[in-house]
Amino acid sequence: MAAKLIANLLIMGSGILGRAVLQAYRKALENANKTGVAQETLQNIRRAGRTMTEQEARQILGLHENASWEEVLQKYDTLFERNGKMGSFYLQSKIHRAKECLETVYQKNGEGTQGTG
Amino acid sequence: MRRFYEGGFQPSMTRREAALILGIRESTPADKVREAHRKVMVANHPDAGGSHYLASKINEAKDVLLGKTKSGGSAF
Numbered sequence: 001m002a003a004k005l006i007a008n009l010l011i012m013g014s015g016i017l018g019r020a021v022l023q024a025y026r027k028a029l030e031n032a033n034k035t036g037v038a039q040e041t042l043q044n045i046r047r048a049g050r051t052m053t054e055q056e057a058r059q060i061l062g063l064h065e066n067a068s069w070e071e072v073l074q075k076y077d078t079l080f081e082r083n084g085k086m087g088s089f090y091l092q093s094k095i096h097r098a099k100e101c102l103e104t105v106y107q108k109n110g111e112g113t114q115g116t117g
Numbered sequence: 118m119r120r121f122y123e124g125g126f127q128p129s130m131t132r133r134e135a136a137l138i139l140g141i142r143e144s145t146p147a148d149k150v151r152e153a154h155r156k157v158m159v160a161n162h163p164d165a166g167g168s169h170y171l172a173s174k175i176n177e178a179k180d181v182l183l184g185k186t187k188s189g190g191s192a193f
Contacts, residue, residue, distance in 0.1 A: 051124055051125075052124055052125035053125065056125045056126070056170075057125075059168065059169075059170035060125075060168060060170055060171060061168060062163070062167065062168025062169060062170065062171075075166075075168075078166055079161070079166075079167065079168070079171075082160040082161070082167075083157075083160055083161070085160065086156050086157065086159060086160040087140070087156075087157050087160040087161060088137065088138055088139060088140030088157060089119065089122075089137075089140065090122055090134075090137035090138050090140070091138060091157070091161070091171065091174075091175075092121070093121035093122035094122070094125065094126065094171075096121050097121065097122075097123070097124065097125065098125075
């Protein structure tokens with residue numbers, strides 16, 4: 001009899017507690033959405049993982065600020081080929097991504113990217 | 118063709134990234150690390166048209182793998 005009562009109380013109590021936790025969680029999510037903290041963090045993570053900054057791309061290819069598209073291609077070709085022969089696939093990837101990054105930058109600036117091949 | 122790795126270099130170099138840069142395993146013995154470093158460095162030497170940035174990354178990779186610096190201990 002007493003055991004049954006205690007069990008009932010326990011079940012009811014845990015149910016209430018569970019609902020409260022759920023509500024608190026929802027509220028926290030809502031607040032995070034309102035202030036945009038969640039989005040910002042997510043975006044930062046994505047940005048850091050997926051893309052390269054223009055500055056890093058230039059550093060990787062060893063180019064100065066106002067190098068022409070021709071120079072970019074020339075650097076890319078030599079570095080990519082050399083790292084294919086004696087370097088590593090990882091470095092080759094970075095060189096490829098650097099060129100990709102600069103390609104969009106140059107296209108936006110309206111400098112012709114003809115003859116890209 | 119293998120898929121290229123995404124994005125740029127990691128903000129602070131890990132042993133894993135260092136091994137990828139030199140094209141070896143994390144468990145590679147020290148003499149083989151030096152050998153791989155020399156090979157990759159020849160391909161990217163600044164005096165022969167390579168970039169200073171990549172050269173510094175390659176040197177850092179060697180140091181990380183040989184345990185000369187604690188990972189993430191870069192001054193920059």
